Amino acid sequence: MKKAYDLQTGGVDENDPMGRNPLRLMLVDDHSMVRMGFVTLLGTERDFEIVAEAEDAAQALEMYRIHRPDVTLMDAKMPGESGIDALRKIRREFPGARVIILTTYDFEEPVFAAMEAGAAGYVLKSVKRDELVALVRRVHSGGRRFPAGMAERFARRQPREKLSPRELETLDLVRRGFSNKDIGSALGVSENTVKAHVKSILQKLGVGDRAEAVAAGFERGLFKDV
Amino acid sequence: MKKAYDLQTGGVDENDPMGRNPLRLMLVDDHSMVRMGFVTLLGTERDFEIVAEAEDAAQALEMYRIHRPDVTLMDAKMPGESGIDALRKIRREFPGARVIILTTYDFEEPVFAAMEAGAAGYVLKSVKRDELVALVRRVHSGGRRFPAGMAERFARRQPREKLSPRELETLDLVRRGFSNKDIGSALGVSENTVKAHVKSILQKLGVGDRAEAVAAGFERGLFKDV
DNA sequence: CCGGCAATTACCCATACGGGTGAGGGAGGA
DNA sequence: TCCTCCCTCACCCGTATGGGTAATTGCCGG
Numbered sequence: 062m063k064k065a066y067d068l069q070t071g072g073v074d075e076n077d078p079m080g081r082n083p084l085r086l087m088l089v090d091d092h093s094m095v096r097m098g099f100v101t102l103l104g105t106e107r108d109f110e111i112v113a114e115a116e117d118a119a120q121a122l123e124m125y126r127i128h129r130p131d132v133t134l135m136d137a138k139m140p141g142e143s144g145i146d147a148l149r150k151i152r153r154e155f156p157g158a159r160v161i162i163l164t165t166y167d168f169e170e171p172v173f174a175a176m177e178a179g180a181a182g183y184v185l186k187s188v189k190r191d192e193l194v195a196l197v198r199r200v201h202s203g204g205r206r207f208p209a210g211m212a213e214r215f216a217r218r219q220p221r222e223k224l225s226p227r228e229l230e231t232l233d234l235v236r237r238g239f240s241n242k243d244i245g246s247a248l249g250v251s252e253n254t255v256k257a258h259v260k261s262i263l264q265k266l267g268v269g270d271r272a273e274a275v276a277a278g279f280e281r282g283l284f285k286d287v
Numbered sequence: 288m289k290k291a292y293d294l295q296t297g298g299v300d301e302n303d304p305m306g307r308n309p310l311r312l313m314l315v316d317d318h319s320m321v322r323m324g325f326v327t328l329l330g331t332e333r334d335f336e337i338v339a340e341a342e343d344a345a346q347a348l349e350m351y352r353i354h355r356p357d358v359t360l361m362d363a364k365m366p367g368e369s370g371i372d373a374l375r376k377i378r379r380e381f382p383g384a385r386v387i388i389l390t391t392y393d394f395e396e397p398v399f400a401a402m403e404a405g406a407a408g409y410v411l412k413s414v415k416r417d418e419l420v421a422l423v424r425r426v427h428s429g430g431r432r433f434p435a436g437m438a439e440r441f442a443r444r445q446p447r448e449k450l451s452p453r454e455l456e457t458l459d460l461v462r463r464g465f466s467n468k469d470i471g472s473a474l475g476v477s478e479n480t481v482k483a484h485v486k487s488i489l490q491k492l493g494v495g496d497r498a499e500a501v502a503a504g505f506e507r508g509l510f511k512d513v
Numbered sequence: 514c515c516g517g518c519a520a521t522t523a524c525c526c527a528t529a530c531g532g533g534t535g536a537g538g539g540a541g542g543a
Numbered sequence: 544t545c546c547t548c549c550c551t552c553a554c555c556c557g558t559a560t561g562g563g564t565a566a567t568t569g570c571c572g573g
Contacts, residue, residue, distance in 0.1 A: 092391075092412040098324030138391070165318075165364070165391075186318040225549060238499030240529065253552050260531065261549095270531075270559090271498040273464030279505040451519060466559065479522050486561065487519095496529090496561075 083110040084201050087130035089121040089147065090163070091139045095186070099134060102190050109197070118142035118150070125151050125158065132181075132201050137164040137171055145174050152179045159200050163188075171282055172208060182206040222265040224283065231258040233284060236275040309336040310427050313356035315347040315373065316389070317365045321412070325360060328416050335423070344368030344376070351377050351384065358407075358427050363390035363397055369508070371400050378405045385426050389414075397508065398434060408432040448491040450509065457484040459510060462501040 086109055088096050096114050103109050113124040117139055125133065133151070135144040144162055151158045161182040162175040175183045181200040184193065185208075196206055224232065227248075234244045241259060245252040259271065266277045278284055312335055314322050322340050329335050339350040343365050351359065359377070361370040370388055377384045387408040388401045401409045407426040410419065411434075422432055450458065453474075460470045467485060471478040485497065492503045504510055 092321075092324075093415065094324035094328060094412055095318075095320055096324070097327045098318075098320035098322070101323045101327045102320060186320050189319065227550065235498050236502040238495040238502075240496075242529085250550085251552060253554085254550070256531080257551075257553095260533095263531075269464040270466075271496075272461050272501045275498045275501040276462040276464075276505070279502070453520065468559085476520085477522060479524085480520070482561080483521075483523095486563095489561075 083108050084197065085110050085112045085128070085131045086197070087111070087113040087115070087121075087124060087128060087133040089115045089118075089124075089133060089139075089144065090136040091116045092136075095136070102193065103197070106194055109194075118144070118147035121147040122150050122154075125155065129155070131159065132197050133158065133160040134197075135160050135162055137162050137175070145171065145178050145180075148175065148178045148180055161196065161200055176207060180205075183208060224262060224265055228258050228262050228265070229283060231255060232262055232274060232278050235259065235262075235271050236278060236284065309334050310423065311336050311338045311354070311357045312423070313337070313339040313341070313347075313350060313354060313359040315341045315344075315350075315359060315365075315370065316362040317342045318362075321362070329420065329423070332420055335420075344370070344373035347373040348376050348380075351381065355381070357385065358423050359384065359386040360423075361386050361388055363388050363401070371397065371404050371406075374401065374404045374406055387422065387426055402433060406431075409434060450488060450491055454484050454488050454491070455509060457481060458488055458500060458504050461485065461488075461497050462504060462510065 084106075086103065088099050088111060090096050090099070093116070096116075100111055103111065112130055113128040115121040115124045118141060121133070121135065121144075135148060137144040139147075148158075148160050148162065151160065156179075158179075159181040160179075161184065162171075162180045163184055163186050164171060165186055172183050182196055182205060184196060184206070188196075199206060230248065231244055234247055239247065241255040242252045244255045248255070259274075262274055263269065263271070266274050268274045268277050310332075312329065314325050314337060316322050316325070319342070322342075326337055329337065338356055339354040341347040341350045344367060347359075347361065347370075361374060363370040365373075374384075374386050374388065377386065382405075384405075385407040386405075387410065388397075388406045389410055389412050390397060391412055398409050408422055408431060410422060410432070414422075425432060456474065457470055460473055465473065467481040468478045470481045474481070485500075488500055489495065489497070492500050494500045494503050
């Protein structure tokens with residue numbers, strides 16, 4: 062049942078009477094509803110052609126390999142690997158890939174992550190049709206676009222320190238109400254080690270205690286679920 | 288620019304050759320993309336008619352008053368008031384309103400909130416077309432549907448204690464990294480009072496420390512923003 | 514009118530927490 | 544190869560935290 066479906070790639074020339082190449086799109090979103098919205102939204106553009114759809118990160122990479130779309134519209138939040146993860150993988154294989162990340166809310170962290178991962182754009186799903194169409198064209202011709210002010214904030218941000226894998230694990234247990242000692246038991250290390258990790262977490266996140274760290278974790282999307 | 292648009296309500300009979308009444312639908316979602324997906328998805332059903340759309344809670348109520356749809360599809364998460372809030376308001380005015388809540392993730396709390404608010408159904412946006420159509424019909428004919436097991440869990444749950452306004456205020460400061468003393472200063476009460484509130488919060492949320500309380504707050508949507 | 518709950522405050526106490534400091538081993542990039 | 548970062552661990556210390564218990568005031572609803 063879980064199968065990305067390919068759309069016909071024939072009949073291109075009918076949509077391209079002036080001899081220009083069609084703009085080949087791929088959609089990645091776990092909600093068929095949203096994909097359908099995009100198809101309806103973008104299908105009206107004569108020179109747009111949706112050549113592939115995918116509903117998770119793995120499919121996205123697979124489909125990208127097969128179809129090599131000009132522009133990819135990728136949902137940021139998907140079950141399992143995120144859209145950003147998929148973006149990274151795609152661009153590792155295809156450094157020229159042009160991917161627009163779509164999201165529901167514009168928290169700062171995911172925008173930065175998308176920028177770092179090489180996204181060509183980042184827009185809210187509430188974007189209006191015309192704006193989206195314009196963005197797709199802009200991206201196709203090599204442009205980039207991110208929420209207002211983000212580029213500047215990205216430039217002059219203090220290199221937001223990333224939590225190490227171990228720290229993320231620790232933070233995940235912190236939000237579950239584990240004490241340092243219990244985290245130590247869970248991870249098989251000493252309480253002192255955990256305290257060191259927690260201290261590092263607080264410092265890196267720029268927060269004062271574990272409660273605020275948990276809030277920061279939620280706000281920055283540091284937890285796998287949620 | 289921010290305007291819900293009405294669709295024509297004329298021509299009903301053409302869609303209703305057997306003399307049955309059409310099933311009149313309203314869509315509420317802040318993403319035009321998603322609404323468009325629904326239109327495409329549901330538009331194929333001969334006897335479905337989308338009579339109104341809204342992109343936030345206020346519009347939803349307004350549109351409901353005007354169009355009185357048979358079934359409403361409502362996004363749970365919208366900027367400002369949530370879909371659950373809108374649902375409550377609609378059902379306060381129209382106790383017979385049949386509303387299906389749509390959401391991205393199925394945390395327990397919002398499902399319960401939807402049930403309590405009188406939703407007729409609760410489904411993930413990843414729902415397949417046929418299933419959604421079936422659900423709409425089912426709801427129209429008086430049925431209800433919630434995620435598997437939720438009804439039972441709802442029944443046998445210990446009446447999840449609600450946080451008092453003061454406790455919510457306190458929790459909000461806790462997640463900002465305030466100490467009990469600082470919260471006291473901020474709220475103009477003694478540290479002892481804050482400690483009493485925090486104790487009550489921990490008890491009501493069933494958590495062990497303030498970090499977990501913050502996590503619970505995020506998961507249950509207790510914070511205004513986010 | 515009375516019971517219940519929210520809000521307030523107080524006190525004791527054991528412990529968890531966070532800051533400061535230092536240090537060793539191992540992996541990986543310059 | 545050297546340097547850096549991650550992971551590990553340790554000790555000290557002052558304070559914040561959370562559990563227990565109890566009391567007062569004020570409002571709302573039965």
